[in-house]
Amino acid sequence: MPDLTTRIAGLSMRTPVMLASGTAGYGTELRGLVDFGCVGAIVTKTVTPAPRAGNSPPRLAETPCGLLNAIGLENVGLAAFLEEKLPAAAALGPPVIVSIAAEDPGAFARLAAAVGSRAEAAALEVNVSCPNVARARRPAWDDPVAAGAIVRAVKASTTKPVLVKLSPNTADPEGMAEAAEEAGADALVVANTLPGMRIDVEGRRPALGNVTGGLSGRAILPVNLALVWKTAGVVSVPIVGSGGIGTADEALEYLMAGASAVQVGTALFADPEAPASISRGITERMKSDGVESVAEYVGMAREGTWRETIRAA
Amino acid sequence: MSAASFLCELDAGRGFPDARPGQFVHVRTPAGVTLRRPFSVAGVTGRGRFELLIRERGCGTRSLAALEAGAPISVVGPLGNAFTLPEPQRIAVLVGGGIGVAGLRLLAGRIAGDGGRALLLVGATTGSELLHHVLPGETEDGRIRLRVSTDDGSQGLRGTVCSLLERELDGLPVSGVRIYCCGPRAMLSSGARVAIAHEFPCEVLMEEVMACGVGACRGCVVRTRHGYRAACSDGPVFDASEVVFEEESVA
Numbered sequence: 001m002p003d004l005t006t007r008i009a010g011l012s013m014r015t016p017v018m019l020a021s022g023t024a025g026y027g028t029e030l031r032g033l034v035d036f037g038c039v040g041a042i043v044t045k046t047v048t049p050a051p052r053a054g055n056s057p058p059r060l061a062e063t064p065c066g067l068l069n070a071i072g073l074e075n076v077g078l079a080a081f082l083e084e085k086l087p088a089a090a091a092l093g094p095p096v097i098v099s100i101a102a103e104d105p106g107a108f109a110r111l112a113a114a115v116g117s118r119a120e121a122a123a124l125e126v127n128v129s130c131p132n133v134a135r136a137r138r139p140a141w142d143d144p145v146a147a148g149a150i151v152r153a154v155k156a157s158t159t160k161p162v163l164v165k166l167s168p169n170t171a172d173p174e175g176m177a178e179a180a181e182e183a184g185a186d187a188l189v190v191a192n193t194l195p196g197m198r199i200d201v202e203g204r205r206p207a208l209g210n211v212t213g214g215l216s217g218r219a220i221l222p223v224n225l226a227l228v229w230k231t232a233g234v235v236s237v238p239i240v241g242s243g244g245i246g247t248a249d250e251a252l253e254y255l256m257a258g259a260s261a262v263q264v265g266t267a268l269f270a271d272p273e274a275p276a277s278i279s280r281g282i283t284e285r286m287k288s289d290g291v292e293s294v295a296e297y298v299g300m301a302r303e304g305t306w307r308e309t310i311r312a313a
Numbered sequence: 314m315s316a317a318s319f320l321c322e323l324d325a326g327r328g329f330p331d332a333r334p335g336q337f338v339h340v341r342t343p344a345g346v347t348l349r350r351p352f353s354v355a356g357v358t359g360r361g362r363f364e365l366l367i368r369e370r371g372c373g374t375r376s377l378a379a380l381e382a383g384a385p386i387s388v389v390g391p392l393g394n395a396f397t398l399p400e401p402q403r404i405a406v407l408v409g410g411g412i413g414v415a416g417l418r419l420l421a422g423r424i425a426g427d428g429g430r431a432l433l434l435v436g437a438t439t440g441s442e443l444l445h446h447v448l449p450g451e452t453e454d455g456r457i458r459l460r461v462s463t464d465d466g467s468q469g470l471r472g473t474v475c476s477l478l479e480r481e482l483d484g485l486p487v488s489g490v491r492i493y494c495c496g497p498r499a500m501l502s503s504g505a506r507v508a509i510a511h512e513f514p515c516e517v518l519m520e521e522v523m524a525c526g527v528g529a530c531r532g533c534v535v536r537t538r539h540g541y542r543a544a545c546s547d548g549p550v551f552d553a554s555e556v557v558f559e560e561e562s563v564a
Binding site for chain 1: 341346347348349387389521522523524525526527528529530531532533534535536540541546
């Protein structure tokens with residue numbers, strides 16, 4: 001029987017298919033829609049120290065093969081999260097990875113300590129890549145020094161595994177990945193959404209209340225896949241691929257590029273059964289390939305004989 | 314039916330709960346677009362069987378219109394909250410603009426079936442777009458009355474359905490009215506203003522672009538006096554006095 005068990009950063013998951021932050025709420029909203037038995041881990045909506053109201057609506061705009069969002073990290077805040085949301089999420093079954101964001105390394109550290117002290121939190125995902133809340137001209141997602149300081153502060157405050165979610169919005173993705181690894185990241189999530197916007201022509205105004213938003217969905221798959229390929233070549237910590245995945249073969253593309261696991265987000269909106277169908281599809285592929293453990297696919301496309309073929313040609 | 318609107322019946326199986334007036338279903342269209350499309354349940358025809366009233370507006374709704382009878386389709390629901398049903402002594406005033414009639418049809422049918430009293434006000438840009446004929450007909454005893462308006466005056470009162478509402482409210486008893494509005498945002502805003510000015514209780518059904526449909530993604534929020542609320546899980550029905558219709562300053 002093909003084995004889908006996936007281990008990253010000391011975390012054991014039944015499948016390599018995780019639910020991406022922001023799309024799965026606090027997990028419980030998807031009860032009855034998503035088969036949690038096929039979910040490797042749930043990444044919660046990003047939690048901040050205080051509650052956040054989020055951005056002005058409209059917050060969503062559909063695009064060809066994609067979706068723009070500018071939610072603005074609306075969340076209940078740390079206290080309510082620990083009190084109500086985290087225990088309920090943990091009761092769903094899969095390990096719960098808590099996405100966190102704060103203003104500066106000190107606030108990140110306090111948040112990480114509070115979340116990390118809870119048994120229900122299997123790991124933390126550091127969100128240094130939300131495109132919808134930044135004010136700085138050079139935000140942390142494109143600043144290896146700033147991102148490194150945040151990751152170091154978080155690592156010093158918790159013994160839980162720390163995943164760092166990187167942004168595609170940088171000229172030097174390898175440098176950002178290396179900075180996160182050097183700062184102690186146990187795994188990297190590659191990557192968040194791409195910046196984008198649309199204009200409501202009839203209303204003569206930006207379609208989103210925040211003007212710009214983050215582009216997700218099928219449209220960004222080739223972009224984030226290339227980022228996984230690039231970053232997997234320079235770091236040794238595991239990579240979690242994210243961006244536009246809706247089918248088993250799309251998940252396998254990320255694995256073969258070097259990701260150890262994947263996150264599914266936007267696909268859940270049209271197809272809440274995606275985690276189940278992706279897991280099933282990977283199992284089918286493993287049977288026909290004669291592959292026993294899904295881990296065998298990780299980086300498979302990096303090693304093939306195609307390199308020699310291309311050089312010869 | 315108006316040129317680009319159609320009524321269709323879906324069979325979701327006997328286990329599918331009956332929708333209450335105001336609730337919606339989230340439909341995956343054959344167009345292969347990123348998001349499902351939310352549609353008010355416009356009628357309940359049997360166990361697990363219900364109707365949707367759909368206007369072709371973009372590729373998602375067009376792909377639904379092109380479906381053949383009996384084609385399978387993925388539906389999640391019923392989702393969201395429901396209208397407060399009118400107290401027996403009250404007259405329900407249902408105000409529908411354009412395809413907004415879809416959100417009121419189940420309520421209108423329920424009131425008519427229960428022997429209640431309703432004034433149905435239906436507006437559209439022009440006569441051929443009016444959807445009043447999908448609502449219960451007027452009764453001879455005056456329990457159910459219907460008035461229409463068109464922006465171009467081709468049928469009924471010339472003007473908006475809210476100007477029709479204002480005119481009709483003048484003849485109704487002050488304490489015995491409950492108002493329900495469904496339609497474009499500007500119509501909901503003026504409907505709410507009229508209702509509040511007359512001190513009538515009023516509920517509005519808000520339509521927003523939705524992603525998850527279950528309150529997880531926080532994408533479809535409506536600005537209310539108590540902060541942002543998700544149209545999908547806190548709504549789609551809101552008390553008219555709670556909704557802040559004024560524009561926010563853009564970031």
